[in-house]
Amino acid sequence: MTHLDTLRRMGLFDARVPRYTSYPPATAFTPAQGADFQVSCLQSLDPATPVSVYIHIPFCERLCWFCACRTQGTSTLKPVAHYLEVVKDELALLRATLPAGVTMGQMHWGGGTPTILPPEMIRDLAQAVKDVIPPAPDFSFSVEIDPTLVDDAKIAALAEMGMTRASIGIQDFARDVQEAIGRKQSFAQTRACVDSLRAAGITSLNADLVYGLPFQTAAKLAATIAKVRALDPDRIALFGYAHVPSFSKRQKLIPDAALPGEEDRYHLARQAAAAFTGSGYEPIGIDHFAKPADSLAIAAKTGHLRRNFQGYTDDTCPTLIGIGASSISQFAQGYVQNASATAAYIERVAAGQLAGHRGYEMTAADRLRATAINMLMCDFAIDLERLAQHAGAAELAPIHDTILQDFAGMVVKDAGHIRITPAGRALTRIIAQRYDGFAGIAAQYSQAS
Ligand SMILES: C[S@@+](CC[C@H](N)C(=O)[O-])C[C@H]1O[C@@H](n2cnc3c(N)ncnc32)[C@H](O)[C@@H]1O
Numbered sequence: 330m331t332h333l334d335t336l337r338r339m340g341l342f343d344a345r346v347p348r349y350t351s352y353p354p355a356t357a358f359t360p361a362q363g364a365d366f367q368v369s370c371l372q373s374l375d376p377a378t379p380v381s382v383y384i385h386i387p388f389c390e391r392l393c394w395f396c397a398c399r400t401q402g403t404s405t406l407k408p409v410a411h412y413l414e415v416v417k418d419e420l421a422l423l424r425a426t427l428p429a430g431v432t433m434g435q436m437h438w439g440g441g442t443p444t445i446l447p448p449e450m451i452r453d454l455a456q457a458v459k460d461v462i463p464p465a466p467d468f469s470f471s472v473e474i475d476p477t478l479v480d481d482a483k484i485a486a487l488a489e490m491g492m493t494r495a496s497i498g499i500q501d502f503a504r505d506v507q508e509a510i511g512r513k514q515s516f517a518q519t520r521a522c523v524d525s526l527r528a529a530g531i532t533s534l535n536a537d538l539v540y541g542l543p544f545q546t547a548a549k550l551a552a553t554i555a556k557v558r559a560l561d562p563d564r565i566a567l568f569g570y571a572h573v574p575s576f577s578k579r580q581k582l583i584p585d586a587a588l589p590g591e592e593d594r595y596h597l598a599r600q601a602a603a604a605f606t607g608s609g610y611e612p613i614g615i616d617h618f619a620k621p622a623d624s625l626a627i628a629a630k631t632g633h634l635r636r637n638f639q640g641y642t643d644d645t646c647p648t649l650i651g652i653g654a655s656s657i658s659q660f661a662q663g664y665v666q667n668a669s670a671t672a673a674y675i676e677r678v679a680a681g682q683l684a685g686h687r688g689y690e691m692t693a694a695d696r697l698r699a700t701a702i703n704m705l706m707c708d709f710a711i712d713l714e715r716l717a718q719h720a721g722a723a724e725l726a727p728i729h730d731t732i733l734q735d736f737a738g739m740v741v742k743d744a745g746h747i748r749i750t751p752a753g754r755a756l757t758r759i760i761a762q763r764y765d766g767f768a769g770i771a772a773q774y775s776q777a778s
Pocket residue numbers: 395396397398439440441442443473474475476497498499500537538539568569570571572
């Protein structure tokens with residue numbers, strides 16, 4: 330049996346599993362923990378510990394067919410301007426709820442496309458957030474940037490407001506792949522964006538790539554990787570294309586027949602990983618790469634890597650306050666997600682209410698499972714001594730044993746760890762799911778490979 334046959338037998342191509350950007354996954358959230366829970370979590374924050382802030386901008390000028398993000402297309406700035414006013418109203422509600430003195434260690438703007446905002450709206454929004462939650466001394470600010478919808482003036486406004494890290498969407502540079510995913514983006518345009526970001530003093534740059542896209546081949550991916558290397562990003566996110574047309578209707582424009590088969594998809598992922606590690610990047614978790622001196626690589630080496638809704642992070646703030654439609658807040662007590670549809674979000678805030686509508690209150694048993702899953706997703710190993718610091722850790726022993734049996738050769742027990750071997754890393758999400766107490770709930774997850 331080949332290695333690939335073994336991975337197939339262990340479920341690599343059949344499993345549909347969460348990405349574990351949170352545990353429990355958002356599919357386990359319920360309306361029982363909505364705005365009231367959000368208020369009590371916010372009120373209990375300790376002002377001595379800075380928080381992270383996430384702002385969701387659910388607008389794009391063009392809608393790429395492959396994209397599964399919560400966003401909507403707009404050809405004018407009118408709905409965007411209205412949305413920003415609502416976000417400012419949400420900030421006013423937060424100001425009325427938060428204890429005095431809370432500061433912001435990190436801010437991230439995602440979407441959608443935050444760079445749909447013109448420079449004056451960028452300044453206005455950033456200032457509005459800072460007025461309510463002032464930046465802590467080591468404040469950092471990252472922004473998702475569409476290289477086709479940004480210019481020097483927008484980058485200058487972001488830099489002026491303190492942007493320290495930029496994440497640019499690339500996906501793939503091959504023309505037919507871009508046509509098949511409804512996203513045209515030239516290398517020259519991307520290069521100009523990178524040059525402009527560097528000229529504005531941005532020293533930490535991430536590039537998003539996707540494997541498993543329609544018409545992608547090994548040769549086309551190699552050409553894309555060569556171009557990405559020429560751009561010299563500090564970090565790379567290499568996402569497997571999640572094809573979930575029942576959830577993201579625009580993906581119906583992508584014919585199934587154009588998608589690489591499961592084995593091709595597996596080889597594309599391995600090819601890209603080998604190319605990036607071969608050129609000096611360190612692999613980080615299941616789908617990231619970073620230069621050795623980058624803070625993400627340092628966090629991974631020192632055991633401080635964490636998983637959050639943006640993927641992997643070295644963010645040390647224990648609290649994340651999500652602002653805007655569909656944003657998720659993370660508190661010591663659990664999670665709260667804002668109303669997902671932009672219209673529903675606007676309605677709630679207009680009614681003078683915080684926008685949380687679903688959430689989850691963590692129990693001690695959830696925290697134990699969350700720790701095990703986070704260790705696997707970040708370190709490929711459960712540190713049994715650290716896990717034992719949680720009450721009830723012994724309850725997970727039968728799961729460790731079953732995993733060692735079911736994934737023999739891919740999971741080993743050594744020096745106090747349950748460790749996924751390099752050969753088994755493609756199975757990480759599947760193995761992590763064994764610790765998931767919600768694994769039985771019906772939900773549409775993306776494929777594991
Ligand atoms: C929220 S998008 C923002 C990117 C920005 N608007 C742009 O277009 O450059 C962040 C990233 O999510 C990833 N992404 C979106 N849909 C995906 C899907 N269906 N499967 C895998 N990755 C996806 C893409 O790599 C994208 O760059």
